[in-house]
Amino acid sequence: MDGAPRFLNRLFRFYYEGFRNMSEWGRKVWVIIIIKLFIIFVILKIFFFHDFLQKKYDTDKQRSEYVLEQLINSSEKHD
Amino acid sequence: MIENVDLALVGWSRAQFALTAAYHWLFVPLTLGLSFIIAIMETIYVRTGSEEWKRITRFWMTLFGINFAIGVATGIILEFEFGTNWSNYSWFVGDIFGTPLAIEGILAFFLESTFFAVMFFGWNKVSKKFHLLSTWLVAAGASLSALWILVANAWMQNPVGMVFNPETARNEMVDFWAILFNPVAIEKFLHSISSGFLLASMFVLGVSSWYLIKKREELFARRSILIASIFGLLSSLLVAFTGDRSARTLAKVQPVKFASMEALYEGRNNAGLVAIGFLKDSDKKIGKEVVKDFIFKIELPGFLSILTGGDINGYVPGIIDHITGNKEKEILSVSEKIERGQYARRVLTDYKNARAAGDKELTEKTNAVFYDKEFRDKYFRYFGYAFIDNQEDVLPSVSASFYSFHLMVMLGFYFILVFALAIYFIFRGTLLKNKWFLWVALFSIPLPYIAGEMGWMLAEMGRQPWIIQDLMPVAAAVSQISPGSVITTFILFAILFTALLIAEVSIMITQIKTGPKH
Numbered sequence: 001m002d003g004a005p006r007f008l009n010r011l012f013r014f015y016y017e018g019f020r021n022m023s024e025w026g027r028k029v030w031v032i033i034i035i036k037l038f039i040i041f042v043i044l045k046i047f048f049f050h051d052f053l054q055k056k057y058d059t060d061k062q063r064s065e066y067v068l069e070q071l072i073n074s075s076e077k078h079d
Numbered sequence: 080m081i082e083n084v085d086l087a088l089v090g091w092s093r094a095q096f097a098l099t100a101a102y103h104w105l106f107v108p109l110t111l112g113l114s115f116i117i118a119i120m121e122t123i124y125v126r127t128g129s130e131e132w133k134r135i136t137r138f139w140m141t142l143f144g145i146n147f148a149i150g151v152a153t154g155i156i157l158e159f160e161f162g163t164n165w166s167n168y169s170w171f172v173g174d175i176f177g178t179p180l181a182i183e184g185i186l187a188f189f190l191e192s193t194f195f196a197v198m199f200f201g202w203n204k205v206s207k208k209f210h211l212l213s214t215w216l217v218a219a220g221a222s223l224s225a226l227w228i229l230v231a232n233a234w235m236q237n238p239v240g241m242v243f244n245p246e247t248a249r250n251e252m253v254d255f256w257a258i259l260f261n262p263v264a265i266e267k268f269l270h271s272i273s274s275g276f277l278l279a280s281m282f283v284l285g286v287s288s289w290y291l292i293k294k295r296e297e298l299f300a301r302r303s304i305l306i307a308s309i310f311g312l313l314s315s316l317l318v319a320f321t322g323d324r325s326a327r328t329l330a331k332v333q334p335v336k337f338a339s340m341e342a343l344y345e346g347r348n349n350a351g352l353v354a355i356g357f358l359k360d361s362d363k364k365i366g367k368e369v370v371k372d373f374i375f376k377i378e379l380p381g382f383l384s385i386l387t388g389g390d391i392n393g394y395v396p397g398i399i400d401h402i403t404g405n406k407e408k409e410i411l412s413v414s415e416k417i418e419r420g421q422y423a424r425r426v427l428t429d430y431k432n433a434r435a436a437g438d439k440e441l442t443e444k445t446n447a448v449f450y451d452k453e454f455r456d457k458y459f460r461y462f463g464y465a466f467i468d469n470q471e472d473v474l475p476s477v478s479a480s481f482y483s484f485h486l487m488v489m490l491g492f493y494f495i496l497v498f499a500l501a502i503y504f505i506f507r508g509t510l511l512k513n514k515w516f517l518w519v520a521l522f523s524i525p526l527p528y529i530a531g532e533m534g535w536m537l538a539e540m541g542r543q544p545w546i547i548q549d550l551m552p553v554a555a556a557v558s559q560i561s562p563g564s565v566i567t568t569f570i571l572f573a574i575l576f577t578a579l580l581i582a583e584v585s586i587m588i589t590q591i592k593t594g595p596k597h
Contacts, residue, residue, distance in 0.1 A: 014196075014200060014201075014204065015196065015200065017200070017204075018196065018199065018200025019200075023141075025141060025144075025145060025586055025589070025590055026144070026199075028586055029144070029145055029148035029149065029586065030148070032148065032149060032579070032582055033148050033151065033152075036149075036152065036575075036579065037152060039575060040152055040155060040156060044156070044159065044568070044571065045159060048163075048564065048567070048568050048571070049159035049160070049162065049163045049568070050162075050163060051162035051163065051166070052162065052163055052164075052166035052558040052560060053162075053166045053169075053170060054162070060247070063170060064170070064246070064247045064248040064249070065248075067167055067170045067171060067248040067249075068245070068248040068427070068431055069431075070167050070555070071167075071171070071248065071424075071427065071555070072424060072427060072428050072431060
């Protein structure tokens with residue numbers, strides 16, 4: 001019955017001790033990973049990389065109509 | 080090519096994607112290859128119980144960890160770019176691109192959070208065999224992760240297994256297995272992972288040679304070189320074999336890219352394969368494009384004919400055949416493809432107009448056309464040609480294709496020689512006497528990186544103007560956003576990736592100088 005909590009406890013200890021006893025290079029790269037993920041997911045994603053169609057239209061129908069228009073009209077100029 | 084599209088926007092969007100992908104590929108191949116080398120080393124440790132092999136394994140695992148940590152998530156940025164800069168493309172490809180990328184994301188998450196942790200935290204905490212299993216699973220998982228990305232890329236080079244749904248303006252997957260077993264995907268996967276194995280082998284060989292030059296860690300270095308040179312030789316032979324297979328497939332599915340990488344303008348029988356050559360502008364033109372000529376070349380007679388058809392006298396179509404067409408060889412001209420693409424586009428326009436007018440019968444009738452196999456095979460497959468103005472617009476840069484291909488191939492043969500020499504010296508016991516070779520090995524570390532980047536340059540620049548071969552040109556795929564925002568993020572990426580690369584190199588150099596722990 002107490003198999004699952006014991007397993008979770010062992011799992012927690014495994015990661016906890018792993019991080020606690022990490023080497024110097026390990027600590028350095030973790031700092032780099034955290035900074036990098038912050039730049040990618042907080043700065044770049046939130047401020048610079050909006051999903052163009054998600055932001056511009058509310059529904060998939062509107063998005064498909066916009067793309068259909070793009071496919072037809074931008075190529076029609078070349079007849 | 081497309082008048083209503085800002086060419087600066089297209090150029091910067093392409094440059095940003097190229098920058099991100101090129102930097103990403105600096106981290107990936109070492110992860111792919113070093114994971115297998117570590118797994119082999121750890122297998123020897125578990126089988127022999129030798130503490131020296133454990134020490135060797137742990138040292139290379141440290142360098143693997145640094146590379147993995149710095150490189151992780153750099154590929155996510157490419158996915159951001161699809162949604163922001165390439166929204167027409169992202170919508171048009173539908174679930175075909177999303178499904179492999181989602182599988183890759185889930186696989187990578189489970190791999191990294193479980194077995195990767197066991198690899199680094201599990202020494203002396205889990206059994207030797209479970210630790211070894213985790214190392215092998217990380218290696219296999221990294222390659223499997225690459226498979227899904229390459230399946231997505233291969234679909235862009237050779238779109239198969241889908242139907243275009245005009246109602247949603249998206250391509251829908253109808254045959255998952257055709258997409259997974261797309262010949263371009265299989266060959267691209269094998270060629271890419273084997274090039275990663277090769278790169279990692281050269282890395283291990285070069286770093287170990289440095290220890291021998293410095294007269295440090297002789298046993299460690301010799302054992303590392305033994306593994307790296309055998310694994311490297313096998314990998315470089317696999318790279319050559321899969322490269323040859325890729326070129327054969329390319330001749331069928333992307334014939335213009337194939338002719339461009341050989342700078343073959345006029346098709347001929349008994350066509351030679353250019354071993355070395357230099358190009359110059361000739362006084363001939365195809366439309367606005369200047370035809371290239373050779374200043375100098377060394378050619379292997381008949382080899383290109385053998386490569387494409389297995390027959391020394393076989394006909395290999397040139398760039399001109401693909402531009403003006405060749406009825407005898409059943410090659411359509413660009414003009415014919417443009418007409419077919421325009422017909423497909425007219426059917427799409429009829430569908431759109433019928434839907435807008437509320438004409439249910441005509442809407443259903445035109446919608447059904449897109450599910451007709453003959454229409455798909457004869458017309459819709461050339462849909463992208465409706466965007467093409469001039470026949471020469473379907474030509475990629477012949478110089479970029481030619482030089483990237485030939486530099487990659489020359490380096491490929493060089494790697495075979497280096498690994499073969501390493502094996503020869505190590506079995507003869509003369510490695511230390513041949514110090515010149517140790518220097519050669521050390522300075523060869525960057526070369527597989529260059530070869531890998533050349534390979535991607537050929538794959539991506541060689542298929543221009545297409546983002547999806549024959550279906551969608553790059554200029555039609557781009558989002559209508561401000562070029563200024565793309566330039567800003569381009570600069571941000573350049574700074575971020577350069578900082579990451581400097582961090583990786585400096586941490587690695589520190590660890591290499593420290594050496595394996597006793």
